[in-house]
Amino acid sequence: MTAATVAEPTSRPAARSPQVLRWLGAYTASTLGDSVYYLALSWAAVSSGSPAQAGLVMTVAAVPRALLMLVGGVLADRLGPRRVVIASDAVRCLSALGLAAILFLASPGLWVLAAVAVVFGTVDALFLPAVGALPPRIADRDQLARVQGMRGLAYRMGAVLGSPLGGLAVALGGSATAFTVAGVLFALSLPLLCALKLRPLPTEERTDGTALRDLVDGLRYLRRHRVLGPLMIVVLLADLGFVGPLNVGLALLAQQRGWGASGIGWILFGFGAGAGAASLLLTVCGRVPRAGAVSGWTMVLGALSVGALAHVPLLPAAVGVALSVGLLAGLSGALCNALVQTECDPAYLGRVSAVSSLCSLGFAPLTFPLTGAAIGLWGAGPVFAVSAGVCALSGAYVLLVPALRKAELPRS
Template identity: 55%
Template sequence: MNRNVWRWLAAYAASLIGDGVYFLALGWAAAQAAGPGEVGLVMATGAVPRALLMLGGGVVADRFGPRLVVISSDAVRCGVILVLAAVVALTSPGLTVLVLVALVFGVVDALFMPAVGALPPRIAGPGQLVRVQGLRSLAERVGHTAGPPVAGLAMGLGGAAAAFGVAAGLFGISLALLLTVRISAGPVAAAGAAGPPESAWRGLRAGLGYIRRHGLIGPLVLSGALSQLGTSAPMTLGLILLAGDRGWGPGGVGWIVGALGVGAACSALVLTLLPRFPRAGVVQNLTLVFGSAGIGSLVLAPSLPVAVGLALVTGLVCGICGGLAVALIQTATDPAYLGRVSSVMAFTAVGLAPLAYPVFGVAAGLWGITPVFLAGGALSMAGAAVGTASPAVRRAELAFA
């Protein structure tokens, strides 16, 4: 693995930790200024522009190049949070200021996420993409795990202002590292630098049409969207309802979520260390089948220890499935469309999948948690059926360095 990749991974991890610190500090600052309802409003504000602008962020990444977009995004976040840290230290900002900051972050995230997803093929060879995805997954685990305790320590020492200052420092570290990342010369870099000449709307339509027509990318993206719709609600709201129904309490939720995280971290190590994955398309599809079955059957676990063990295996299988899917998609994508393809994958996770939460909650209230959990697993399994029906997915292979 070249130094470029390691610098990108370190920058990505620093940015994720900064995100976690910022989010908790924002909630804390909002709680000092208003009641619980307003706090929820502030915390949810950033999700609106992120969902609405995510697909457009892919067009921007392809037009101007993902490296420039990622660097600009980190620079904006660093500057905005530095100003906010000073404002919080000197005054007591009202909700208007916090909402504006959340909106800015939502817009920046809509640009950052597609761009950061489009960078790996430009800094690593095709034979390294599986390992890069494994390392990226590890960086995400580190970022999501480290963010809350870092935020708690900073707020304990100096309140929300100190936490915002730490977040700004982490974004600054990420920015400094990203400035040292170089796009490798060759057709990939050239295509990305040239960018599509059409308007933003035409660029978006062209990207969606490219995904729809591509024999491998289209089925994998659709398969991933169905899986996200089927599993995101069970793995969040569903676990809370399940633990309450079984009498496992908040600790039970923590054990299950922790087991899923450990399994996913183990899958990242497998992707990073395993020399190769023969029949990568078949393996990806089979792991999606087993992962969907594991998530759906969590509701059938007779005890908490069984549910934790099942979650551990499910996290491992789903992590391998997701890493292989992303590597296959990025290997097959024309460089001029990397940002838009990445934006569609990100949109299904942060824009489309959350729509299933209220549906899941209402359905669980009407019919009980067991059939709804099983229906989620079945919907995810439908994603595997899409992959199975695609000859391109069944034949897909990955090169290894």
């Protein structure tokens, strides 16, 4: 049985679906909590140790997240994504509030912060595949593109509002207050998640083997799928070429140009505004004709904008280029996510989402130190050009693989 047979005959618009709105509210609260938590953790780490030690605390979460991501996908498919997401947010809530209580009563060492970071990294490995597997269980197949657009808007709102909220909490009461705010936000997601009612999977699609067998079965399903297998290569290439310049290259570029920290903020604002506009477009339209081909061309054009960032001397022009990067990369990313949602059998979506998250959040951040070292040796121009070439390669791959180029989203 394919994913297409799960959709109901009459679809309800995603924006008017109580199920989708509950999920969206929970996801927004959780994203805000994440943003506040990471700001509070970085501030507490910097206040308690050296910059190198603070960097180590912020990095330790990436290890369990990368190692356990595939396990999280198996659990999402075996136990159901709703249960995994509820458990994840409950653990994050208790961890944040527990750390807040410790900070109110004492001044713990960095090892306490590192331990909490490891817990959050482990929970992220379970949460990300599960949250990616929820939409097809609460929305009709022809509404999944809109749901991905709504998810993108919620993520951008969490990123934009979460950091100022965390900064205000730190200013008013220190890291302990910020961790309390994060815990409360995670708690707000729980009643909304508990109210969700998922569509059951057909009996023959339920996982009934061992966890290892389920993992192998999911990887085999992904490898054999004519769209999803190649799409994972696209996700990996796009993020390998993109995240280094955005997360490391911009800071070094702003330092060289004399734009300062405020310049980085304006460039990131331009990127966020463009990505938010792309999510809004998908939310309103619900469907982009020839989604596969459009995603390929937007990746190629976005790669040109990434390469151009290193050659823009003035800050306003750099903000404009960053806006185009956000718009094009945001649209291609949202279309890829929507294709994953609509092409994948819901019984395998947790495992497929885990592989996709591993490609973007597990492997791609490994380019951070390489990007920084390369810019120090050769300058920003050549490094941004190579990164742009990798991004362009992902788009070219989409256009050269017939199954990807011809992939379509279902009609609303």
